Structure formats: structure tokens, C-alpha cells
Amino acid sequence: MRTVTIADVAKHAGVAVSTVSYVLSGKRTISATTRQRVLDSVRELGYHPNAGARALASKRAKVIALVLPLRAGMNLPVLMQFATSVVTTARQYDHDVLLMTADEGPDGLHRVAASALVDGLLLMDVEIHDPRVPLLRKLAEPSVLIGFPADPEGLTCVDLDFARAGALCAEHLADRGHREIALLGAPRVVYERGTGFAERTMAGFVEAARRHGLQADARPCEESFDEVYAAVKLLLDERPGLSGLVVHNEAAAGHVLGALRILGRRVPEDVSVVAICPDDIAERASPALTSVLIPAEDVGRQAVRLLMAKLEGQTVPESTLLEPRLTIRESSR
Amino acid sequence: MRTVTIADVAKHAGVAVSTVSYVLSGKRTISATTRQRVLDSVRELGYHPNAGARALASKRAKVIALVLPLRAGMNLPVLMQFATSVVTTARQYDHDVLLMTADEGPDGLHRVAASALVDGLLLMDVEIHDPRVPLLRKLAEPSVLIGFPADPEGLTCVDLDFARAGALCAEHLADRGHREIALLGAPRVVYERGTGFAERTMAGFVEAARRHGLQADARPCEESFDEVYAAVKLLLDERPGLSGLVVHNEAAAGHVLGALRILGRRVPEDVSVVAICPDDIAERASPALTSVLIPAEDVGRQAVRLLMAKLEGQTVPESTLLEPRLTIRESSR
DNA sequence: CCTTCGCGTCGAAGCGCTTCGATGGCCTGC
DNA sequence: GCAGGCCATCGAAGCGCTTCGACGCGAAGG
CATH class of the missing domain: 1.10.260.40 (lambda repressor-like DNA-binding domains)
Structure with a gap:
């Protein structure tokens, strides 16, 4: 045949x-x-x-590259949701998705772009000083970044508005009358790597707390139970009046609840806990966590839309920040 | 330019x-x-x-499709490892990877194959009665499946040898002198969905136990803490002499340890626990779990190799079973 | 010395599609 | 009744690459 x-x-x-x-x-x-x-x-x-013939004649492959940071230690559920949403949305625009790992580096991007294998690029987990960014600026193919490099000038970036997320948590606690609050963030390495979102959350949190006249504290937090326990204990020792805790670290969220239980603090009676994490983690915790969700699906969909718009020659905003949404559950009052 | x-x-x-x-x-x-x-x-x-021109002239796109079951509830870390290993291995063969979700169904496979977008297909998480299997048999493009459908005749399938994995656990416990053992498996829906690997593990476990003259028991197991607790309690009530427990359910593994602790059984002094799960989960548990790992990387690499061999016209074995490896940690003696 | 062979290179014919300019038929308007 | 225009369709020229057959030349063989 x-x-x-x-x-x-x-x-x-x-x-x-x-x-x-x-x-x-x-x-x-x-x-x-x-x-x-x-x-x-x-x-x-x-x-x-025939895809090849079409691509050759029309100079459009109808394929976009999705570059994922497939190293260990990522937030897998979020990454998966994101990837799914990218693939699904791309299909709605009649495009397919070429999967690439970040470890091919700038050369890999250059390769797929120069060979016209893909029409555009979607990069996840962009870092503050990302070596791929200068290349992206040069490339003829349009690209969209998830996350923000130091200088987003001339690029198209999408992300959750983490500063707003941090602020939202602080405001939620302020509204409930808490006066002393703290944020436990990502592991120290994340700040050192300079992905940006962790810092921005902290900054938003601290700023909002200050604006509401709260006493606030923010620090990194490792992910093992023992380290989380130690961190929580230290915090409670140093700040006996602490009654509101924000956790921006989905691996640690569950452990924080466990640590508080062991330390004899009831949630939410003694301490209100708010997490910044995917909904499923918040719901599965006990008590269920009041949380600001990372809208991975929205981010993916929005990123693809922006990329498609660029492919059609439209100009799009350099920066798209997705509004976080706070869902109130059992862990705060 | x-x-x-x-x-x-x-x-x-x-x-x-x-x-x-x-x-x-x-x-x-x-x-x-x-x-x-x-x-x-x-x-x-x-x-x-130019990729399109080359594909057109040579009838080889140098792209393979990777079809992932991007529905929720999968074992994400394993899936990620697998995807990474597929992409990395494919690159070694100078091929790229097109990411597809299972929800496009058989039509999606047909589309990418008929349009010559890809040269071959890699399907993960094939089910016993998978609607895509008949199509794959018809397709001119070669394919490799991860998992086994009811009738693997004429296909190429790769998987961990789950029967062997189950047997390995039983033998490990038998060697240590345990006489009454049990297996807690995947949630009931997994057996109903008929993915096959869960049944095969159970069968291997039961068979090996019988061969060693052990009293053995195997049942599905849900994933929430409460249900795990209930299951463990029921098991211990019914089988007071039980001293070896195999858990083939990475979500439940941690909960089983928690339940045993609450029920006053020490691990490994009173009950030895062996898990079939990725290494990172086993290592992170406390006590660290003796485990049989799911070698996601090997599976991915092997699957790509087989596909490449088929692309070159070689004939490859219909069935490739990867030998499981048991790592002894603290939870068994 | 001439033929034969094989090695290294060239030229041209597609691969299947898009797109541009051309064409022919038909309607409109004066 | 005829110029002008528009609509629907056609033909052909590529797009950038692979691959097949051909060719020229020096070496080997008779």
C-alpha cells in the first residue's frame, strides 16, 4: 500500500x-x-x-520544541501538568511538540532551530543567568520562556506572579489578625541557582507583611523531614508569638504539618499554615492546606498561545504574569 | 542572514x-x-x-514518537526518568523525540505515522486490551511497547520482569527464614484496568512463595494513609504469624511503615518490609526500604535501542524482560 | 600498449508540497 | 455588444535534500 x-x-x-x-x-x-x-x-x-514536504515548501514545520529541565529534583507533578497542557494546547493549533532536555544546552536549541525542525521554542525553568538566553535573542525562531531571566528585554516570558503569591499569603494571614508570620521557602540551592521565582515570592511576602505592619521572617527550607523539623523548631523557639506560617516548598509542606504536630502546635488553632503548591498536594495533606496554587495548566496554555501569536507575526507582551489564586482550606483561620 | x-x-x-x-x-x-x-x-x-528536505528526500524524519500516559495518578518520577532516558538515548542515535499524549488515541498515532512526521513509535503504559495495538500491527512504521498487551504476537515489548521481581521479594524473605509473608499491591483499579504488570508481580510472588513452601497472601492496596492502615491492620489480625511484607505500590510504601509503627510492630525486628519501587523512594523512607527497583532508565534505553534496530531493518525479539535487582537496606532482615 | 576495473566525484532526477502568475469563463455596466 | 473585472482553477517553479547512474582517471592485468 x-x-x-x-x-x-x-x-x-x-x-x-x-x-x-x-x-x-x-x-x-x-x-x-x-x-x-x-x-x-x-x-x-x-x-x-507529508510533513516533510509541507515543511520544505511552506517553511513551517508545525512543530514546536518544548525544553524541559529533566534533571531530578524538579517539581514533577507541576512539570507533568505543564507538559500535558502544552501538548494539548499545541494540538489545538495543529502543532506537534518536540521534547528536548535542557542538557543539550544552547547547541541543541540552535540545532533544532537551524534545521527548521521546529518553528518555535518553549523553555521551562529559565534561570536568572541562563546561557540559552543570548542565543534565543539571536534566533530567527520565536520563543517563549517560563520564568524570568535577569533581563527579559526583547523576550517573551510567562510565569505565575510569585511576588503576588507571596503577598497574597501575607495578606490572608494579616486579614485573619495574625501579627507574627514567617515563610519557609525552597531549599537553599534553589536560591543559589537563581531561578528567581523563590526570591520573588519571598520579596512579595516580606513587602506585603511590612505594608500591613506584620512582623515577618523568611528563610530557605530543606526537604527532608529532619531538616524541616529542625527548621520549624528553630522558628518557634526564636519567635514564640508566631501564629502564621507560609510554606513555599511542596516537598516540605507535609513535613511542616508533621513537625508542628510533634511540637504540640495544633493547626489551625495555634498556627495557621498556608502553602504555595499544587492543589492536589494541598488537598491530600491533613489538615487540608489553605494554598496558593501554581497554575501549571494555565501557564502551559498561555505559553503556547503566545508562541502561536508570535508565529503569526503578532507582537505580544514581553511579560505575562499569571494571577495566583488562594484557596482557603482547613489549615488556616 | x-x-x-x-x-x-x-x-x-x-x-x-x-x-x-x-x-x-x-x-x-x-x-x-x-x-x-x-x-x-x-x-x-x-x-x-534542513530537516524537512532531508525527510522528504530520504524518507526518514529522524524523529520518533514517544507516547506517554499523561493522565494523573501515574508514577511520575519513573515516568520522568523514562522520558529523559528515551530522549537522551534517541539523541545518541541522532534522532529527536516527538512528545504525544495517550489521549490522542489511535488516530493520533496514525496521523504522525501517515504524515511521516516520525519514523517509529514508542508507547508507554500499554494496557492488556489496548485499542492502539491493532493499529500498531498494521502500521508500516515500527514500534516498541513498554508493557505487554494480551497478545504480544508480532509486536516488540519491553518491560521489567515483574514476575521475577515478585519472586525475588519472596525468595529474599524465604532466605531470611520468614515463613508467612504477604504482598500489598497496586490499587484495585490498576488490576481492573488490566495493565498487566501488577498481576504478573503477584503471580511471581505467589509462585515463588509456594515453591519455597511459604504461606503467602497477595491483595490490592489503596493509596491513602487510612486505607493502607486498615489493610495492614486487617492483614496482621488475620495472620498473626506474618513476618514479611512486600509492597508493590510506591505511594503506599511510606504509609505501610507508618501503619506498622502505629500498630506496634518494629521494622525490621518484627516485620521485614520489601518494596518494589524507585530507589529514591526506598532511600527516603525511614527505615530505608529494601527494594526492587523499577529500572526506568534501562527500560527507556533498551526501548530506543530496539526501535533503532527495527528502523534499520533488523529483527528483534518480541519480548525483552529486564532483570530486576534487589537492594538490601534497613527494612528487612 | 590497450583493456578493465574501481575509486572519487559530478549532474540530474525526483521526494510531495506550497505558491505565484496565468487563464478562461461569466457577470456587470455602459 | 463589448471592455473590464472577478472568481475558480490550473500549471509550473521551486523548497533543500538524497540517490542513482555516469564519468574520468590512474592502476592493474593481459
């Missing part, structure tokens, strides 16, 4: 090859009767345009 | 286009001096072959 080409369709429908092409692309008007005849032939023969 | 084509390279090196092509593909002998001149030009001009 030889594969069906556009010429087969044309012959079957009794029209020229170009007519079939125009029916399929809609780039020229074709009479309703011809159009129907062609579409029938397409269906009957089971025609699928 | 127009993109560099093979014609540019040819002109720059003072040779014919076809010569450049042969230098790059190695399909005909080219004298060392010419070869070097061409390679120099390639480097100097920064030439990258």
Missing part, C-alpha cells in the same frame, strides 16, 4: 494538485462543490499530507 | 552538492582531502541540514 500523496487526491477528485492544496489550506477561495469533492477524496483515500 | 543550504557548502568547498551529501552521510567513499575540505566549510558556514 503506497502512501497516498496529494497527486492521488487530485486525480481522484479530478482537479489540479494546487486546488487540493488550496482546499486544505483555505488560502484561496474554492467553490463549495469542488471543495466538497476534494474533501471526499481526502477522506476516501485516507490522505495525510 | 539567509539560512545556509547544502548548495552554499558545496560552492564554498568547491565540490558538487552530492559530494557534500555523501561526506555527511558516509554512504559513499570520499577522499580524505575532499572530506576535510567539506567538513571545514560546514563548520565555517554553520551549516545544519
Whole structure:
């Protein structure tokens, strides 16, 4: 069974090859009767345009690259949701997704772009001083970044508004009358790596607390139970009046609850806890955590939309910050 | 800056286009001096072959599809390791990876295959009665499955040897002198979905226990703490002499330890626990779990190798089972 | 010395598609 | 009744690459 080409369709429908092409692309008007005849032939023969030929002729591969940081220690559920949402959204725009790992580095991006394998790039987990950023500026292919490098000038970046998320948590606690609050953040290495989002959360938190006249404290937090326990204990020792705790570290969130239980503090009676984490983690905790969710799906969808807009030559905002949403559950009052 | 084509390279090196092509593909002998001149030009001009043109002319896209079950509730770390290993291995064979979600179903596979977007397919998490299997048999493009459908005839399947893994656990416990053992498996839905690996583990476990004259018991196990606790309690009530427990459920593994602690059984003094799970989970538990690991990386690498072999027209075994390895840690004696 | 062979290279024919300019038929308006 | 215009369709020229057959030349063989 030889594969069906556009010429087969044309012959079957009794029209020229170009007519079939125009029916399929809609780039020229074709009479309703011809159009129907062609579409029938397409269906009957089971025609699928050859991707390579199309890419060659039209200079559009209809494929975008998704560059994921597939190193260990990522927030897997969020990453997965994000990837799923990117693939699904891309399909809605009739595009496919080429999966790449960050470890190919700038060369990998250059390769897929220069070979016209992909029309555009989506990079996740961009760091403050990301070696790929200068390349992206040079590339003819449009790109969208998840996260913010030091200088987003000339790029297109999407992210959750982490500063706002931090602030939202502080405000929530302020509204409930808490006067002394603290934030436990990501592991120290995350700050050192300079991904940016962790710092921005802290900054937003501290700023909002200050604005509301709260006494606030923010520090990194490791992920093992023992270290979380030690951190929580230290915090409570130093700040006996502490009654509100924000945890921006999904691995640690559960452990914080465990530590508080062991330390004899009830949640939420003695200490209110707010987490910045995916909903499923917040819901599964006990008590269920009041949380600000990381809207991975929104981010993915939005990123693809922006990329598609750029592919069509539209200009898009350099920076898109997604508004965080706080869901109140059992762990705060 | 127009993109560099093979014609540019040819002109720059003072040779014919076809010569450049042969230098790059190695399909005909080219004298060392010419070869070097061409390679120099390639480097100097920064030439990258156009993927579409190459695919069109050679009928090889140098892309494989990776179909992941991006629904929730998967074992994310394993899935990620697997995906990473697939991408990395594919790159070693100079191939790229197109990411697809299972929810496009058979039509999606047909689409990418018929459009020659990909040369081969890698499907993860194949189910016993998978609707995609009949299609794969028909497709001209080769494919490799992770997991086993009911009838693997004519397909190429790779998986951990789960039966062996179950047996290994039973044998480990038998060697240590345990006489009454049990296995807590995946949630009930997994068995109902019929992915196969869960059943095979159970079967291997039961068979090995029987062979060693042990009293054995195997049942599904849900993932929430409360349900795990109930299951463990029921088991201990029914089988007071139970001293060895195998857990094939990474979400439940930690909870089992918690439940045993609450029920006053020390691990490993009173009950030895063996898990079938990724190493990181086993190591993070306390006490660290003796475990049989799911070698996601091996599976990915092996799957890509098989696919590449098929792409080159070699015949490969229908079934490849990866030998499980047991790592002894603190939870068993 | 001439033929034969093989090595290294070239030229040209596609691969299947998009797109541009051309064409022919038909309607409109004066 | 005819010029002008528009609509629907066609034909052909590439897009950048691979690959096949051909060719020229020096070495080997008779």
C-alpha cells in the first residue's frame, strides 16, 4: 500500500494538485462543490499530507520544541501538568511538540532551530543567568520562556506572579489578625541557582507583611523531614508569638504539618499554615492546606498561545504574569 | 542572514552538492582531502541540514514518537526518568523525540505515522486490551511497547520482569527464614484496568512463595494513609504469624511503615518490609526500604535501542524482560 | 600498449508540497 | 455588444535534500 500523496487526491477528485492544496489550506477561495469533492477524496483515500514536504515548501514545520529541565529534583507533578497542557494546547493549533532536555544546552536549541525542525521554542525553568538566553535573542525562531531571566528585554516570558503569591499569603494571614508570620521557602540551592521565582515570592511576602505592619521572617527550607523539623523548631523557639506560617516548598509542606504536630502546635488553632503548591498536594495533606496554587495548566496554555501569536507575526507582551489564586482550606483561620 | 543550504557548502568547498551529501552521510567513499575540505566549510558556514528536505528526500524524519500516559495518578518520577532516558538515548542515535499524549488515541498515532512526521513509535503504559495495538500491527512504521498487551504476537515489548521481581521479594524473605509473608499491591483499579504488570508481580510472588513452601497472601492496596492502615491492620489480625511484607505500590510504601509503627510492630525486628519501587523512594523512607527497583532508565534505553534496530531493518525479539535487582537496606532482615 | 576495473566525484532526477502568475469563463455596466 | 473585472482553477517553479547512474582517471592485468 503506497502512501497516498496529494497527486492521488487530485486525480481522484479530478482537479489540479494546487486546488487540493488550496482546499486544505483555505488560502484561496474554492467553490463549495469542488471543495466538497476534494474533501471526499481526502477522506476516501485516507490522505495525510507529508510533513516533510509541507515543511520544505511552506517553511513551517508545525512543530514546536518544548525544553524541559529533566534533571531530578524538579517539581514533577507541576512539570507533568505543564507538559500535558502544552501538548494539548499545541494540538489545538495543529502543532506537534518536540521534547528536548535542557542538557543539550544552547547547541541543541540552535540545532533544532537551524534545521527548521521546529518553528518555535518553549523553555521551562529559565534561570536568572541562563546561557540559552543570548542565543534565543539571536534566533530567527520565536520563543517563549517560563520564568524570568535577569533581563527579559526583547523576550517573551510567562510565569505565575510569585511576588503576588507571596503577598497574597501575607495578606490572608494579616486579614485573619495574625501579627507574627514567617515563610519557609525552597531549599537553599534553589536560591543559589537563581531561578528567581523563590526570591520573588519571598520579596512579595516580606513587602506585603511590612505594608500591613506584620512582623515577618523568611528563610530557605530543606526537604527532608529532619531538616524541616529542625527548621520549624528553630522558628518557634526564636519567635514564640508566631501564629502564621507560609510554606513555599511542596516537598516540605507535609513535613511542616508533621513537625508542628510533634511540637504540640495544633493547626489551625495555634498556627495557621498556608502553602504555595499544587492543589492536589494541598488537598491530600491533613489538615487540608489553605494554598496558593501554581497554575501549571494555565501557564502551559498561555505559553503556547503566545508562541502561536508570535508565529503569526503578532507582537505580544514581553511579560505575562499569571494571577495566583488562594484557596482557603482547613489549615488556616 | 539567509539560512545556509547544502548548495552554499558545496560552492564554498568547491565540490558538487552530492559530494557534500555523501561526506555527511558516509554512504559513499570520499577522499580524505575532499572530506576535510567539506567538513571545514560546514563548520565555517554553520551549516545544519534542513530537516524537512532531508525527510522528504530520504524518507526518514529522524524523529520518533514517544507516547506517554499523561493522565494523573501515574508514577511520575519513573515516568520522568523514562522520558529523559528515551530522549537522551534517541539523541545518541541522532534522532529527536516527538512528545504525544495517550489521549490522542489511535488516530493520533496514525496521523504522525501517515504524515511521516516520525519514523517509529514508542508507547508507554500499554494496557492488556489496548485499542492502539491493532493499529500498531498494521502500521508500516515500527514500534516498541513498554508493557505487554494480551497478545504480544508480532509486536516488540519491553518491560521489567515483574514476575521475577515478585519472586525475588519472596525468595529474599524465604532466605531470611520468614515463613508467612504477604504482598500489598497496586490499587484495585490498576488490576481492573488490566495493565498487566501488577498481576504478573503477584503471580511471581505467589509462585515463588509456594515453591519455597511459604504461606503467602497477595491483595490490592489503596493509596491513602487510612486505607493502607486498615489493610495492614486487617492483614496482621488475620495472620498473626506474618513476618514479611512486600509492597508493590510506591505511594503506599511510606504509609505501610507508618501503619506498622502505629500498630506496634518494629521494622525490621518484627516485620521485614520489601518494596518494589524507585530507589529514591526506598532511600527516603525511614527505615530505608529494601527494594526492587523499577529500572526506568534501562527500560527507556533498551526501548530506543530496539526501535533503532527495527528502523534499520533488523529483527528483534518480541519480548525483552529486564532483570530486576534487589537492594538490601534497613527494612528487612 | 590497450583493456578493465574501481575509486572519487559530478549532474540530474525526483521526494510531495506550497505558491505565484496565468487563464478562461461569466457577470456587470455602459 | 463589448471592455473590464472577478472568481475558480490550473500549471509550473521551486523548497533543500538524497540517490542513482555516469564519468574520468590512474592502476592493474593481459
